[in-house]
Amino acid sequence: MCLPRGVFGAARIRRRDPDLASPGKPELMAALRAAVTPEEIIDALYALGSRRRGGAEDLAYLADHPDPEVRAALVDVLDSYRGRAARLLRERLGADEGVNAGNE
Numbered sequence: 001m002c003l004p005r006g007v008f009g010a011a012r013i014r015r016r017d018p019d020l021a022s023p024g025k026p027e028l029m030a031a032l033r034a035a036v037t038p039e040e041i042i043d044a045l046y047a048l049g050s051r052r053r054g055g056a057e058d059l060a061y062l063a064d065h066p067d068p069e070v071r072a073a074l075v076d077v078l079d080s081y082r083g084r085a086a087r088l089l090r091e092r093l094g095a096d097e098g099v100n101a102g103n104e
Helices: 010-016 025-034 038-049 056-064 068-078 084-094 097-102
Strands: none
Touching (some): 025 038, 038 068, 068 084
């Protein structure tokens, strides 16, 4: 059963059926840490960026990833983060030639 967000009673039904519950940040972070290929990392990043999130410092290690597509996805995801850590990380990645070359 697929329950779109905002449907009357959806939250109550999700609480009763754990199979319908969306993964929380700990599960999404675990998936990100377990991701091996750039595609898996990017998918995990976008899943994390679409949910409630904590500090951007949890993602800082990806700023040094060798794949420019991963770094570009990180920039996209960081747009949904607030705070000083996210701002500093965006600035750091803004100077990254590999990320900027893919966006031109």
